[in-house]
Amino acid sequence: xxxxxxxxxxxxxxxxxxxxxxxxxxxxxxxxxxxxxxxxxxxxxxxxxxxxxxxxxxxxxxxxxxxxxxxxxxxxxxxxxxxxxxxxxxxxxxxxxxxxxxxxxxxxxxxxxxxxxxxxxxxxxxxxxxxxxxxxxxxxxxxxxxxxxxxxxxxxxxxxxxxxxxxxxxxxxxxxxxxxxxxxxxxxxxxxxxxxxxxxxxxxxxxxxxxxxxxxxxxxxxxxxxxxxxxxxxxxxxxxxxxxxxxxxxxxxxxxxxxxxxx
Amino acid sequence: xxxxxxxxxxxxxxxxxxxxxxxxxxxxxxxxxxxxxxxxxxxxxxxxxxxxxxxxxxxxxxxxxxxxxxxxxxxxxxxxxxxxxxxxxxxxxxxxxxxxxxxxxxxxxxxxxxxxxxxxxxxxxxxxxxxxxxxxxxxxxxxxxxxxxxxxxxxxxxxxxxxxxxxxxxxxxxxxxxxxxxxxxxxxxxxxxxxxxxxxxxxxxxxxxxxxxxxxxxxxxxxxxxxxxxxxxxxxxxxxxxxxxxxxxxxxxxxxxxxxxxx
Numbered sequence: 001x002x003x004x005x006x007x008x009x010x011x012x013x014x015x016x017x018x019x020x021x022x023x024x025x026x027x028x029x030x031x032x033x034x035x036x037x038x039x040x041x042x043x044x045x046x047x048x049x050x051x052x053x054x055x056x057x058x059x060x061x062x063x064x065x066x067x068x069x070x071x072x073x074x075x076x077x078x079x080x081x082x083x084x085x086x087x088x089x090x091x092x093x094x095x096x097x098x099x100x101x102x103x104x105x106x107x108x109x110x111x112x113x114x115x116x117x118x119x120x121x122x123x124x125x126x127x128x129x130x131x132x133x134x135x136x137x138x139x140x141x142x143x144x145x146x147x148x149x150x151x152x153x154x155x156x157x158x159x160x161x162x163x164x165x166x167x168x169x170x171x172x173x174x175x176x177x178x179x180x181x182x183x184x185x186x187x188x189x190x191x192x193x194x195x196x197x198x199x200x201x202x203x204x205x206x207x208x209x210x211x212x213x214x215x216x217x218x219x220x221x222x223x224x225x226x227x228x229x230x231x232x233x234x235x236x237x238x239x240x241x242x243x244x245x246x247x248x249x250x251x252x253x254x255x256x257x258x259x260x261x262x263x
Numbered sequence: 264x265x266x267x268x269x270x271x272x273x274x275x276x277x278x279x280x281x282x283x284x285x286x287x288x289x290x291x292x293x294x295x296x297x298x299x300x301x302x303x304x305x306x307x308x309x310x311x312x313x314x315x316x317x318x319x320x321x322x323x324x325x326x327x328x329x330x331x332x333x334x335x336x337x338x339x340x341x342x343x344x345x346x347x348x349x350x351x352x353x354x355x356x357x358x359x360x361x362x363x364x365x366x367x368x369x370x371x372x373x374x375x376x377x378x379x380x381x382x383x384x385x386x387x388x389x390x391x392x393x394x395x396x397x398x399x400x401x402x403x404x405x406x407x408x409x410x411x412x413x414x415x416x417x418x419x420x421x422x423x424x425x426x427x428x429x430x431x432x433x434x435x436x437x438x439x440x441x442x443x444x445x446x447x448x449x450x451x452x453x454x455x456x457x458x459x460x461x462x463x464x465x466x467x468x469x470x471x472x473x474x475x476x477x478x479x480x481x482x483x484x485x486x487x488x489x490x491x492x493x494x495x496x497x498x499x500x501x502x503x504x505x506x507x508x509x510x511x512x513x514x515x516x517x518x519x520x521x522x523x524x525x526x
Contacts, residue, residue, distance in 0.1 A: 125416070153388070
């Protein structure tokens with residue numbers, strides 16, 4: 001909806017690169033042009049380059065996918081103030097991070113923060129999301145929104161899920177705990193782990209053999225994600241599973257590593 | 264989705280008029296131009312005038328809203344064959360009629376038949392619909408469709424509803440029976456009733472006092488629909504209710520009529 005409302009044919013959309021792979025698809029559907037602005041060193045926000053792009057909108061996944069890195073609300077506020085277009089902060093993974101940008105909406109008239117229940121509430125099948133922005137922005141979105149774009153059952157289920165913050169927070173703690181344990185175990189195996197603020201870890205195995213690790217794990221029925229692209233192909237993205245699933249992953253990695261040393 | 268796929272800014276969409284009031288809204292969102300083609304006498308399909316409009320797409324609600332009238336598949340096949348654009352037949356109410364156009368899809372490469380579970384399956388809250396067309400058309404729709412535009416729960420509920428044809432057919436029979444009874448009762452009170460193929464009746468009270476009837480019933484907590492437009496404002500649209508609801512409506516109408524005669 002945001003793409004449809006803000007961007008027409010030929011309009012520019014700027015995103016830090018690499019980021020969530022659906023943005024180019026959405027831009028394509030509305031015939032908008034996508035400008036990929038490389039992240040600065042250590043996945044820092046390329047504020048100047050984003051502003052220079054002359055875009056009508058900026059999409060910022062925060063935490064970012066697939067890196068799991070996080071830009072502080074302070075830096076995002078700077079970008080929002082300097083940018084004359086619409087800034088969308090996609091907080092799909094934000095409940096696994098330590099801060100968020102909802103508080104910025106009051107001061108930033110062209111900021112949209114969007115969330116989904118697909119990640120932090122384990123309700124991907126519900127296809128339920130929402131956006132927070134000032135009334136002037138929401139009014140524009142309403143013009144394009146379908147009359148009833150959420151069904152009654154999904155609204156009831158989403159409301160119940162959001163109300164039960166105690167349960168949700170408990171699940172996030174489990175993910176953070178396992179994320180920490182998995183990161184330490186991978187580092188002990190000489191992986192280069194990017195500090196994650198999401199429910200996955202993006203990390204490079206020794207020698208940057210991302211594809212080999214992906215294929216080796218797949219053979220054992222363990223699926224991680226490999227992106228065959230610059231800056232990404234040396235790494236794999238590992239979703240945090242249950243303690244048992246994470247143990248199975250670590251065991252498989254150890255066996256693969258031992259097999260190589262023996263060979 | 265059909266509007267988004269088929270129509271761009273400035274493209275023409277033709278509809279028989281009057282018809283479902285959402286079509287102009289959808290055309291507006293995609294900046295398409297709507298051409299209203301008046302129905303021929305007795306709500307017959309204005310085939311020639313629709314073809315002459317030079318539109319890129321034709322939307323035909325069949326049965327039509329708010330009239331409840333029905334165009335035979337034979338006449339629609341003639342239009343589909345002669346028309347070079349995309350013909351969408353919106354069969355939202357078709358389960359209350361005696362025929363449908365799904366069978367035409369095989370022979371008509373530019374025909375789309377769409378259905379909803381909001382009417383004949385009593386699942387308006389589910390927001391579930393589907394379209395039937397040849398693969399070449401569906402492929403185009405898929406380009407614009409959201410990755411997951413129905414949630415898992417709605418798909419399960421819709422599947423269960425469609426599977427239980429015995430129950431669905433039983434509800435349709437109840438509606439048809441009450442429709443017949445209500446039409447006869449209204450005619451006995453000198454209403455001009457348009458033969459209905461839908462789950463509502465569109466009819467003119469004596470003297471064409473549609474608005475007065477609407478307001479009088481509203482005062483008694485009975486809601487019917489009044490359209491303050493040419494060819495429509497002398498009538499009201501009455502949705503078929505339960506036998507008890509229909510009796511309450513008939514009683515209220517009789518009391519209003521008696522009150523007028525006494526005054």
